[in-house]
Each structure stands twice: as structure tokens, then as C-alpha cells.
Amino acid sequence: MAVDAQAPSRGFLGASFRTCPETGLKVCSQAEALIKVNAVVAVVFLAVGGFFGLLVALTRWPAVHLLPADWFYLLLTAHGADVLLFWIVFFEVAVLYFASAIILNCRLAAPKFAWLAFVLMVVGAVLANVAVLQGESSVMFTSYVPMQAAPHFYLGLIVFAVGTLIAVCCFFGTLVIAREERSYEGSVPLVTFGAITAAIIAVFTLASGAIILIPTFLWSIGYISHIDPLMYKIIWWGMGHASQQINVSAQVAIWYAVAAMLLGAKPLSEKVSRMAFLMYILFLQLASAHHLLVEPGVSSEWKIFNTSYALYLAVLGSMIHGMSIPGAMEAAQRRNGFNNGIFEWLRKAPWGNPAFSGTMLSIVIFGFLGGITGVIMGTEQLNLIMHNTLYVPGHFHATVVGGTTLAFMAITYLLVPLIFRKEIMFKKIAQWQPYVFGAGISGISLFMMGAGTLGVARRHWDIGFSDAAMSFDYPATAFLMMGLNGISAICAAVGGLMFVLVVVCSVFFGKARTPESIAASPTLPSTGSAETVTTYGSEAHPKLPGTVVLVAVFFVAFVLYYYVNWKYLSEVWPLS
Amino acid sequence: MAISPPENKLWWKEPMSGIEITWVGIAFLWGLVMFGTMVGWHFVGKQNLSNETYRTTPDAFADKVEAMVERFQVREEGDTGVPVVHPTPGSDVYMLGRLWEWWPVLELEKDQTYRLHLSSTDWQHGFSLQPQNINIQVHPGYDFVLTITPDKAGEYAVVCNEFCGIGHHTMVGKIHVVDKK
Amino acid sequence: MSEQGTGSGGAPEERVPAMQRLLDNPFLLLFLGVATPAVLYLLWGVMELSQIPLAPQ
Numbered sequence: 001m002a003v004d005a006q007a008p009s010r011g012f013l014g015a016s017f018r019t020c021p022e023t024g025l026k027v028c029s030q031a032e033a034l035i036k037v038n039a040v041v042a043v044v045f046l047a048v049g050g051f052f053g054l055l056v057a058l059t060r061w062p063a064v065h066l067l068p069a070d071w072f073y074l075l076l077t078a079h080g081a082d083v084l085l086f087w088i089v090f091f092e093v094a095v096l097y098f099a100s101a102i103i104l105n106c107r108l109a110a111p112k113f114a115w116l117a118f119v120l121m122v123v124g125a126v127l128a129n130v131a132v133l134q135g136e137s138s139v140m141f142t143s144y145v146p147m148q149a150a151p152h153f154y155l156g157l158i159v160f161a162v163g164t165l166i167a168v169c170c171f172f173g174t175l176v177i178a179r180e181e182r183s184y185e186g187s188v189p190l191v192t193f194g195a196i197t198a199a200i201i202a203v204f205t206l207a208s209g210a211i212i213l214i215p216t217f218l219w220s221i222g223y224i225s226h227i228d229p230l231m232y233k234i235i236w237w238g239m240g241h242a243s244q245q246i247n248v249s250a251q252v253a254i255w256y257a258v259a260a261m262l263l264g265a266k267p268l269s270e271k272v273s274r275m276a277f278l279m280y281i282l283f284l285q286l287a288s289a290h291h292l293l294v295e296p297g298v299s300s301e302w303k304i305f306n307t308s309y310a311l312y313l314a315v316l317g318s319m320i321h322g323m324s325i326p327g328a329m330e331a332a333q334r335r336n337g338f339n340n341g342i343f344e345w346l347r348k349a350p351w352g353n354p355a356f357s358g359t360m361l362s363i364v365i366f367g368f369l370g371g372i373t374g375v376i377m378g379t380e381q382l383n384l385i386m387h388n389t390l391y392v393p394g395h396f397h398a399t400v401v402g403g404t405t406l407a408f409m410a411i412t413y414l415l416v417p418l419i420f421r422k423e424i425m426f427k428k429i430a431q432w433q434p435y436v437f438g439a440g441i442s443g444i445s446l447f448m449m450g451a452g453t454l455g456v457a458r459r460h461w462d463i464g465f466s467d468a469a470m471s472f473d474y475p476a477t478a479f480l481m482m483g484l485n486g487i488s489a490i491c492a493a494v495g496g497l498m499f500v501l502v503v504v505c506s507v508f509f510g511k512a513r514t515p516e517s518i519a520a521s522p523t524l525p526s527t528g529s530a531e532t533v534t535t536y537g538s539e540a541h542p543k544l545p546g547t548v549v550l551v552a553v554f555f556v557a558f559v560l561y562y563y564v565n566w567k568y569l570s571e572v573w574p575l576s
Numbered sequence: 577m578a579i580s581p582p583e584n585k586l587w588w589k590e591p592m593s594g595i596e597i598t599w600v601g602i603a604f605l606w607g608l609v610m611f612g613t614m615v616g617w618h619f620v621g622k623q624n625l626s627n628e629t630y631r632t633t634p635d636a637f638a639d640k641v642e643a644m645v646e647r648f649q650v651r652e653e654g655d656t657g658v659p660v661v662h663p664t665p666g667s668d669v670y671m672l673g674r675l676w677e678w679w680p681v682l683e684l685e686k687d688q689t690y691r692l693h694l695s696s697t698d699w700q701h702g703f704s705l706q707p708q709n710i711n712i713q714v715h716p717g718y719d720f721v722l723t724i725t726p727d728k729a730g731e732y733a734v735v736c737n738e739f740c741g742i743g744h745h746t747m748v749g750k751i752h753v754v755d756k757k
Numbered sequence: 758m759s760e761q762g763t764g765s766g767g768a769p770e771e772r773v774p775a776m777q778r779l780l781d782n783p784f785l786l787l788f789l790g791v792a793t794p795a796v797l798y799l800l801w802g803v804m805e806l807s808q809i810p811l812a813p814q
Binding site for chain 3: 172175187188193196197199200201203204207208228230231234235238242274275278281282283285286288289292297298299302305306310
């Protein structure tokens with residue numbers, strides 16, 4: 001395994017440290033090795049699941065219609081599990097170890113259990129993949145009962161969840177050790193606080209998953225005769241949607257981390273940013289109700305309260321981050337000397353550094369395409385004209401792929417030199433990668449939402465209905481949208497391939513970082529004088545005209561698009 | 577920096593900047609407006625989802641559908657063999673989702689109100705009325721009752737938009753809305 | 758509440774405000790973050806399902 005060769009080793013599971021030459025942080029060898037293996041396995045699942053996604057998109061392109069129906073539904077199930085669950089959770093475990101052991105200068109708690117967690121997660125993920133690829137579990141990622149998958153599909157997910165829960169426990173244990181050993185003073189850094197938020201939501205997610213998947217597994221082997229479909233759906237989405245809230249928290253933490261590492265940005269106010277995370281901890285998970293807005297059996301009161309995250313308090317949290325991160329960047333850049341006009345700080349930002357460009361694209365795609373549409377789709381009545389149409393995957397490809405995946409890719413460009421201690425290979429490809437991937441994903445998201453507005457169903461092999469007894473024709477524009485979606489998917493796949501190529505080659509064949517190469521091209525550029533950065537804070541009450549403009553544009557887009565959709569709703573058949 | 581502990585150990589006491597206070601206020605108020613819009617639409621809007629649901633069984637629901645078909649069938653839909661029913665305005669009408677059809681075909685009168693019952697006899701299905709784009713989830717074992725008032729005449733398709741197995745993409749039904757005779 | 762005590766370790770004499778102590782206590786946050794959705798989303802939702810009446814015959 002990847003135990004550090006340079007560090008003085010104290011056996012396979014002993015804690016040993018090296019000092020990072022670039023950050024001065026003490027790096028626990030166990031944490032480092034676990035970050036490496038989790039990140040590598042994550043990228044493997046990204047590559048596999050992304051490839052399946054390309055095949056799915058090419059099938060939905062009516063002129064291409066690549067796969068036969070059974071393979072389409074099979075690979076769509078595998079695509080969902082591999083990228084929505086396995087890629088993201090493996091990477092999140094790496095982020096949790098990084099935000100605890102590395103950032104807090106501390107040894108990782110119970111490394112034996114962390115390795116056990118890793119093994120269980122790999123076994124579970126492989127088992128679920130085998131079940132799907134055998135063809136008896138084409139139930140979609142949601143696996144709604146009474147449709148039944150093979151028992152080892154559910155078992156794989158349960159084993160994977162148990163592994164993840166152990167990893168989350170190692171994270172919390174590390175927090176306790178760091179506090180007891182006083183490896184830091186005062187409060188944990190904001191990035192670690194964001195990781196705590198992600199870990200807390202993960203506990204709720206995994207508990208919901210256990211409550212529903214264990215009985216469903218027993219049902220699949222004949223121990224239980226009946227699972228209520230509505231009960232299943234409520235509890236399953238406690239896992240299925242809350243798991244995406246882990247992503248949101250982890251990705252916002254990464255936004256803060258990259259802004260700090262590359263620009264020396266400091267949160268405008270620790271208090272406000274942490275309160276925004278507290279809103280996530282308390283209310284973000286209620287949005288699981290987004291999936292039950294056109295369901296029988298649950299009242300409008302329950303739907304309205306939960307879908308609005310308790311009066312939109314979690315949206316308030318996101319809107320705070322959406323202002324506070326660009327604000328922190330602007331303040332830092334102005335402090336670094338880019339003080340002319342409204343936008344010099346943005347124009348002269350390091351757009352050629354994929355860690356920065358990936359982060360900025362992640363913020364923009366998540367905010368404008370993913371966030372606004374998510375709130376609109378999660379409005380009780382508006383959901384009527386969107387539920388289960390392609391609008392839904394259009395929305396979540398903007399959040400999970402454009403937002404989370406792009407943020408994870410961005411920080412990988414920092415993890416390769418800092419944790420793997422390898423030079424990034426193919427620098428030009430790396431430089432272009434976030435733009436190619438971001439353009440593809442934006443296209444996928446926009447065109448799917450366009451088709452969804454025209455009524456096109458999600459998870460549907462043939463929108464021409466050629467084998468149906470009764471016919472229906474979607475508008476021609478819908479077919480055009482599906483073609484453009486296919487082209488965007490190819491663009492995104494090229495961007496994904498560029499990422500895998502750069503990362504795999506750098507990690508396995510890249511040149512090791514040496515003191516000379518670190519001096520020549522530091523991963524973390526020195527941003528002006530360290531002193532000005534540290535004394536620059538909330539007391540200074542900086543003027544941030546650029547951020548004010550960006551936030552105003554966002555807000556106007558939000559309000560307009562929100563009421564445009566109420567207009568659409570008011571034109572359909574009255575119903576009550 | 578965000579990756580190091582706050583230098584000011586009592587960071588809670590740091591004052592907020594004006595831009596932050598303003599933005600938090602705007603975002604909070606906007607949240608209340610959106611919440612109020614959702615609640616208010618229940619009072620002033622015409623498109624709200626019903627709260628009327630009953631527990632049922634596939635057999636009991638199928639019996640009700642068949643009773644309606646027996647009473648109100650007027651013809652068959654083309655050469656599909658699926659009955660078309662024209663129920664009395666104001667009455668209870670039923671549509672059943674099953675692998676892989678919506679049964680039967682409904683013929684409704686424009687601007688009349690009906691109580692539409694939706695359920696499934698096997699897996700979950702998605703009632704997606706096109707080109708209106710009204711989408712409602714259909715569960716086995718639950719009778720979901722919606723009060724609908726079709727306000728435009730024409731031929732509407734009911735597409736299934738919840739994945740229901742290998743024939744999912746062939747599951748299309750019909751609702752005809754006709755002018756009052 | 759054994760996790761607090763942030764004020765020690767070279768902190769100023771001043772008392773740490775209550776909200777900051779809450780935000781510095783991951784296990785209290787863990788409890789709140791699991792209990793809130795468990796009650797408002799899961800419990801409330803499941804209670805509503807259990808109250809659905811039988812269809813009139």
C-alpha cells in the first residue's frame with residue numbers, strides 16, 4: 001500500500017509524520033495514504049460511471065439512439081450508482097481525512113478502522129456494480145419498490161454505507177484527538193467546519209439508508225412480504241437527497257479552501273460563514289421532500305415546510321456563501337494589488353490555474369444553473385410541471401456535476417502536488433480541462449432542462465414512442481434539445497477524459513516534486529505579504545463593488561426566473 | 577485564512593460588514609416571499625395538488641375502474657381495443673396505470689369538473705399529461721383523488737414518466753377533451 | 758457538553774459567547790443535525806402516511 005517511503009516509518013499502522021515543504025503543515029502518513037487510495041478509487045468510478053453516462057446520452061440523442069432498451073436502462077442504473085454515489089463518496093472520505101488530520105496538524109484516529117472502511121466501501125461498490133451489470137437489477141438508482149433488484153444489489157449498497165459510516169467515525173475521532181492533543185488553538189478552521197457539516201449530514205444520510213435498505217434487502221430474499229412504496233420513498237430520499245447535501249457542504253468547504261490557498265482569501269466574517277453552515281446542518285436535509293411534492297398521502301403542510309427547508313433558511317445559507325466566497329476573493333485580490341475598477345480583481349485572477357478556474361466555474365454553474373432551478377423545482381406547486389421530466393436531471397447535473405464534481409476536480413489539482421507530491425503532467429491539457437468540462441456540463445444541464453420544460457420524460461428510451469399502441473409527438477424543438485444534449489455530453493466526456501488522463505499519468509508516472517521544483521513553481525503562490533493577509537479581516541469592512549454587482553445579477557435572475565415559472569403553471573388545467 | 581483557525585479567538589464578537597448585513601437581510605426576506613407565494617397560491621391559485629388520498633388494494637381499485645367502463649363506455653380507441661369512456665360531468669372518473677398501459681381512455685367535457693382517481697395495480701408509474709406537462713406520481717395501494725377542470729379542448733397523451741421496466745417507453749394513454757354537446 | 762472549553766489554551770480572559778461555544782462543539786451539532794430532520798421530515802412524514810384512511814366502498 002501507499003505508505004510513505006520518505007517518512008521515517010513505524011510499521012504499517014503506526015503514526016508518523018512529515019512536514020510539508022509548501023504549507024509547513026505536519027502530515028500524518030496514515031491520513032496521507034488513505035487520502036491517496038480513496039481519491040484514486042474515486043477517480044476510477046468517475047471514469048467508469050462517466051463512460052456509462054456518455055452511452056446513455058448518446059442513446060437519448062434520437063438521431064443516434066445507440067443502445068438497445070435493456071442496455072440503456074441497465075447502464076443508466078450503473079451510471080447513477082457509480083458517479084452519484086461511489087465517485088462522490090470516495091472523494092468525500094478523502095476530503096474528510098484532509099480537513100481533519102492534515103489541516104488540524106494531527107494524527108488520524110483509528111487508522112485500522114479507516115482501512116477497514118476503505119475495504120468495505122470497495123467491496124460494497126463492486127458488489128452493487130456486479131449486480132447491476134448481471135442485468136437483474138436495472139431498477140434505476142432510486143430502486144423504488146415494488147420493483148425488485150437482486151439481493152446483492154441492496155447488500156452492496158448496505159456494505160458500502162457501513163464502510164462510509166466507519167470512515168465518518170474516524171473523522172469525528174480525529175477531531176477529538178486534535179482537540180485533546182491541542183494540535184490547533186481556538187476554533188477549527190472554516191474549511192474543517194464545512195467538513196464537519198458534511199460529516200453530520202452524512203450520519204443522517206447513512207442512518208436513513210440503513211432504516212430502509214436493510215428491510216428492502218430482507219424483502220428481496222423473501223424474509224419480509226411487503227414494503228410500502230410511499231414509506232420506502234420518504235425514507236429512501238432521506239438518504240438519496242441528503243447524500244447530495246453532503247456534496248454541497250463538501251464543495252462549499254472546497255471553495256473556501258481553494259480561495260484561501262490560491263489567493264490568500266479570508267472569510268469576510270467567520271461568524272456569518274459558520275452560521276450559514278449551521279443553517280445547512282439544521283435544515284438542508286429537509287429538502288428530501290423535493291422528491292415527494294406530487295406524491296399522494298403526504299399533506300401540503302408537510303410538503304411546504306420541508307421543501308422550503310423551514311422557510312428557506314438553508315437557501316439563506318447558500319446565498320450567504322454565494323456572496324461571501326467571491327467577496328473574500330475580491331478582498332484578497334484588492335489587497336494583493338488588483339484594485340482598479342470594479343472587476344480588475346476578477347480579470348487578473350489566476351484563470352490559467354485549473355484549481356482556480358475549476359472552482360470559479362463550479363461556483364457559477366452551481367449557483368446560476370443548479371441553485372436557482374433547484375429552488376424553483378422544489379416549490380410545491382411548480383413541481384407539478386417538472387416532476388420526472390428531464391428538467392430534474394438537467395438541474396442535478398448542474399449541481400452534482402457542474403458544482404460538486406468540478407470542485408473536486410479543482411482541488412485534485414492541488415492534492416496531486418501536495419499529497420501525492422507529483423508534478424502535474426500535460427499542463428496545457430490541465431489548463432483547458434475545467435473549461436471543456438464546464439462547457440459540456442452547462443450544455444447538458446441547459447438542454448435537458450429545456451427538453452423537460454417541453455415535457456420530455458426522464459429515464460425514457462424512446463421519446464418517439466415507435467413501439468407504443470397509442471402515439472404522441474413531442475414538439476420538434478424537444479428532439480433538437482436532445483441532439484444538443486448529446487453533443488454537450490461528448491464535450492463533457494472529453495473534459496472528463498482530460499481530467500482522468502492528467503491525474504492518472506501525474507500520479508503514476510509523474511516526476512516527484514523536489515525542493516528545486518517547489519521553489520520554481522510553488523503550488524500555493526505567495527500572495528503579497530503574509531502579514532497583510534492575516535491582519536485583513538472583518539474589522540476592515542472592505543468595499544467590494546465587484547461582488548455587489550455579481551450578487552445583484554444573480555438575485556435578479558433568480559427572481560425573474562422564479563416568477564416566469566409561476567406564469568407557466570397558471571396556464572395549465574385548474575386542479576385541486 | 578479559511579484553512580487555519582481564526583486568529584481572533586472570540587470571532588463571534590467581530591462586527592459584520594455592511595454588505596453582509598444587507599445581503600443576509602435581502603436573502604432572508606426573499607425566502608419569506610417565496611414561502612408566502614407557496615402558501616398564498618393555495619388561496620388564490622388554481623393549480624394546487626389535492627390532499628385526498630385513500631388506502632386501497634389493486635383488486636378493489638380495478639373493480640371500480642371496470643364498473644366505470646361498463647357504465648360509460650362509448651367506443652374503442654382506434655384499433656387498440658382500449659375502451660373510451662364518457663362519464664357524467666362532476667362524477668368520479670378512474671385511470672389505472674399498469675405494465676404497460678393507462679386504462680381506459682377518458683373523454684371529458686371542456687370546463688366541467690371531475691374527480692380523477694389515479695392508482696396502479698403493479699409498480700409505480702408517472703402520470704404525465706402532455707402537452708400540458710402536468711406530472712403526478714402514481715402508487716400501487718393508494719387511490720389519489722384530484723379534482724380537475726380541463727379548460728382547453730383537444731387530444732391529450734398520458735405518458736409514463738416513472739421507470740417501470742423494459743416496456744416503460746411504450747406506456748402511453750389518452751384523454752380527449754371535447755366541447756359540451 | 759464535555760467538548761467545550763475553547764476558552765482555555767491561551768485564550769483571552771473574556772468568556773466565549775454561547776453561540777460560538779455551540780459552533781465549536783461538533784457533537785452537539787451532530788445531535789441537532791440528526792434530530793431536526795429525523796423529527797420534521799421522517800417522523801412527521803411517516804405519521805402522515807399512517808393516518809391515510811381506507812378507500813370508501
